Amino acid sequence: MVHSKGKKLVVVAKSNKLSASLEDYLEAIFNLAGESNVARSKDIAKLLGVAKPSVTGALKNLAKKGLVNYRPYGYVTLTDSGVAEAARVAGKHSIIKSFFVNILGVDAEVAQEAACKAEHALGPAIVSRLLDFTDFITQTNGSGSDLADKFKRFRKRRRQGSRKQISKQPRK
Amino acid sequence: MVHSKGKKLVVVAKSNKLSASLEDYLEAIFNLAGESNVARSKDIAKLLGVAKPSVTGALKNLAKKGLVNYRPYGYVTLTDSGVAEAARVAGKHSIIKSFFVNILGVDAEVAQEAACKAEHALGPAIVSRLLDFTDFITQTNGSGSDLADKFKRFRKRRRQGSRKQISKQPRK
DNA sequence: CATTATAGTTAGTCTCGCCTAACTTTGTCA
């Protein structure tokens, strides 16, 4: 971990960086709005698996940051910067998930869930490379057989070869 | 995100799963103990960038879970299951970081920091594949030139090709 | 248009993880 952190001059500026939680709300609104053009509190709650009052709180918070247009009992819409921010997060999500599924061959469900968490952990430097890498691998299957496929076979061989030692994963 | 979650029978069993924070403490102790065979509260605090009382709290917590041997004012050691758990976390960290550095070509500092966060987000299914994949790529450079190198050139070309559109990343 | 179901909000509480200030214990060294 090794923090270090600014330490002294930190008091200022309530920080415009979003918490993982608020990023999740923003992304949820973005996705819901993308489908049906409206985002209802109810649906946000359902999508994120939280209770309704949690949504209200988050919306107020996002409104204070100028990312959503919030009016009590009204529909929720994203502001311009809200859209930008949400698109950024959703983009990360998509890149990460795509890597998991298309390169690593992870099950879509698992990849989806993992991407939800990882999108808050990985900065632009990594995600940008991940995108390039995924493209690189999927495009480079001109020179020979499909690399992702090769990997699948490699992995199968490896996992079969060492049954007893690794079996699966030291459970728990 | 899409939770769903057990929902009904969840009340029981205070959960033996560690929070991200506690995993960090455990990993820190593991690393410190590995180097000098003792883990002092002071060093844990420094390594994680937290205040001393936070360490005390975490240690009590870990002790309650049977992962560390904690005696007030004494040195901290890991129990057997503490070692197992810590090794698991540290293993994840190492696998993830290695992928970032050796495959994606990310700067070691950045990779270190990102791995710290990602290790809490990625489950065994993904990490196991990540390990295999990294090995696969680094071992498969027999058939032709080094793939990681190829990727580096691919990326350089790509980033140069699209200067204006992507330039870097929409800052903030 | 009145009733009722549904959506949303308010108020209050809880847990987690961190902090500072002040205290106690331990270790060091003259």
Added chain:
DNA sequence: TGACAAAGTTAGGCGAGACTAACTATAATG
């Protein structure tokens, strides 16, 4: 060995983010 520094702990507090219970506003329906 006694004083002082360093390490560790206790007490108290704060913010984020979630929850439940109870209330209010909106929508739908006869």
